[in-house]
Amino acid sequence: MCGFVGFAAAKLEQAEARATIKAMGDLIAHRGPDGEGFYVDERVALGHRRLSIIDLEGGTQPMFNEDGSLVVVFNGEIYNFQALRAELEAAGHTFSTRSDTEVLLHGYEQWGEDMPAKLRGMFAFMLWDKKNETLFGARDIFGIKPYYYYNQGGHFLFGSEIKSFLPHPGFVKELNEERLPEYLSIEYIPGEETMFRGVYKLPGAHWLRWKDGKLKTHRYFDIRFQADESLTDEEWQKKITEVFSESVAAHQIADVEVGCFLSSGVDSSFVVNEVAKGTPHVKSFSVGYEEEKYSELPYAQAFSKEIGVPSIANKVNADEFFEANQTIQWYLDEPMPNPSEVPLYFLTKNAAKYVKVVLSGEGADELFGGYPMYCAAWHFAGYSKTPAPLRKAAAALAKRLPAFKGKNFVMRGAMEPWQRFMRANYVFSTPAERDQYLKKDYHSKKPEEWFKPYFDQVKGLDEPTQLQWVDIHTWMLYDILLKADRMSMANSLELRVPFLDREVLKVATALPARLRSGKEQTKIALRRAAMAQLPESVAKRKKLGFPVPLNDWLRQDKYYNMVREKFEGEVCAKFFVPEACIRLLDSHKNGTAKPGAMTQIWSIYSFILWYEQFFVLR
Incomplete structure (x- = not known):
């Protein structure tokens, strides 16, 4: 696990470029404290910070091919690199290291732009082809590893974190203020834009090519759900067990010790149990709060004791929680108000004292149907068979009637799936509720309209599966995985996610929808597979996430x-209506606020902390 930075232009002054690329690399030193490397020529500058995991002696970067015509910087792990290496050696390529990085160089020589589609792993890389004066980079199919770029004013910048762009003289630091409403409603921008104007995310499963100042991006892999009804439930259970076991084994490849995160849920418990089969004394790491009613520690520690795995835990108190927030917003690059990022930060900080690599359970919910809203979608799926004119007429009538049981269902049942997608208004229930806190009218579209293009791509699927597909391409990519990467890398810890694996994906997307979720159950087939190996209490436990006593x-x-104090400050007055923000805070304090007020307060507060970090203090 590492981080990379770089830039290109028509002509570089090399001494100045070396100083700039060094300064850019220094800002992401947390991603790779074990070493640094740089390459500069007349067109391109590349920088790399290394966290040594595989081939500790020989895997330094930037890395070159035999004749020096190709140079690469890379962040991540390629889990099938040994098989690819054997294939490339059979084709005549000669390797000089044991590193997975070298597979990218020879793979590009052999397969060109088809190379990313052959990779199994989590990765982001940029390769400079000197002969053809072309930059070529790609991001893994899920978007586990981050990738940003900026292409303005004749300068092309790219890297693992946006903050690395700050030292570059061609980078114009400017707030993408028009996206503030979307951030407030959703917690992130559900597309390629970021909160920095001109900075874009390369989506998962995409490559990019820069040549002669022209940039092209291309999707090289599609995630498609196509149910296979030919297997029995027992055969699916066996298939999940086998593919997951193989994925966990692949994700343990390292030349350093590998540990595991352990919460109270089935996903991380399944991971720890699988690792413990081959590594009985694997270290597990858990986090909780001094307020016991919010803590998952008792569940996690009881499970680790039952399977004989050492448990290392730490607790977070309120002072630590609040003191860490400004630092956390700096590491996140973009504002993020998900309170669970804070305990995750402290969890990774503690784990990094013991190991360099941990396995975690991210991705299981999205691939195997783990969110309660998928259950709700099954109810709508049945109602949607009623002709649309009848549903709309019923909704219009219900709207005029006093409150009654089922009124909300009837009204939402007349909508399309993208219109009732709960993540679109995750923080504020409506744009009107949100806009009362904003100083300006941004004339923004409704939050749900951002998600319509995603739903349009999977119209033929049942509604629960549509939600899963959209979650994989939005919520998981822009929230879950970003949070996991930033909080682990803030503490120089590599986090691996064995559920997010190409082979596991093949099974998950072929699994019949009825085995992913139902009207009352989530992760049906995955829980059955887990129940065969885990205590029943763990396999059946409901999803808690990271509960926070905020x-x-x-x-x-x-x-x-x-x-x-922040709501009374200059930043709040610049973007928000301070009086409205303070009323919201007061109503929460005195217990008169509507449900969800804490999330709304935290969204505004987090943005202020983030803005101070990037636009006031630096």
């Missing part, structure tokens, strides 16, 4: 006043 803390004077 609701309670914001009612305490000390933390209430910390937030209020």
Whole structure:
């Protein structure tokens, strides 16, 4: 696990370029404290920060091919690199290291732009082809590893984190203010834009090519759900067990010790149990709170004791939680108000004292149907068979009637799936509710309209599967995986996700929808596979996520006043209506606020902290 930076232009002054690329690399030193490397020529500058995991002695970067005509910087792990290496050696290529990085160089020589589609792993890389004066890069199919670029004013910048662009003299740091409403509603921008104007995310499963100042991006892999009804439920259970076991084994490839994260849920428990089969004394890491009612530690520690795995835990208190927030917003690059990022930050900080690599359970919910809203979608799926005119007429009538049981269902049942997608208004229930806190009218489209293009691509699927596909391409990519990467890399820890594997994906996307979720159950087939190996109490446990006692803390004077101080400050007045923000905070404190007020307060507060980090303090 590492980080890379780079830039290109029609002509570079090399001494200046060397100083710039070094400064850019220094800003992501946390991604790779074990070493640094740089390459500069008349067109391109590449920088790399290394966290040594595989081939500790020989895997330094930037790395070159035999004649020096290709140079690459790379972040991630290629889990099938040994098989690819054997194939390339059979084709006549000669390797000089044991590193997976070298497969990218020879793979590009052999397969060109078809190379990324052959890779199994988590990766982001940029390769400079000197002979053809072409930059070529790609991101893994899920988007596990980050990739940003900026192509303005004759300067092409790229790297693992946006903050690395700050030292470049051609980078114009400017807030993408028009996207503030989307951030407030959704927690992130559900597309390629970022909160920095002109900075874009390369989506998962895409490659990019830069040549003569022209940039092209291309999707090289599609995730498609296509149910296979030919297998029995028992055969699917066996298939899941086998492919997951193989994926966990592949994700343990390393020349350093590998540990595991362990929460109270089935996903991480399944991972730890699988690793423990071959590594009985694997270290597991858990985090909780001093407030026991919010802590998952008792469940995690009981499970680790039952399977004989060492448990290393730490607790977070309110002071630590609030003190860490500004630092966390700096590491995130873009504002993110998901409170679970804070315990994750402390979890990775503690784990990094013991190991360099951990396995985690991200991705299981999206691939195998783990969110409650998928259950709700099954109810709508049945109602959607009623002719649309009848559903719309019923909704119009229900709207005029007083409250009754099922009114909300009837009204939402007349909508299309993209219109009732709950993540679109994740923080505020409507744009009107959100806009009362904004100083300006941005004339933004409704949050759900951002998701319509995603739903349009999977119209033929049942509604629960549509939600899964959209989650994989939005929520998982722009929230879950970003949070996991930034919080682990902030503490120089490599986080691997064995559920997000190409072979596991093949099984998940072929699994019949009824075995992913139902009206009352989530992750049906995955839980059955887990139940065969885990205690029943773990396999059946409902999803908790990372529960946070923030609701309670914001009612305490000390933390209430910390937030209020920001709401009374200059940044809040620049973008928000301070009086409205303070009323929201006060109503939460005195218990009169509507449900969800804490999330709304935290979204505004997190943006202020982030803006201060990038536009006031630096």
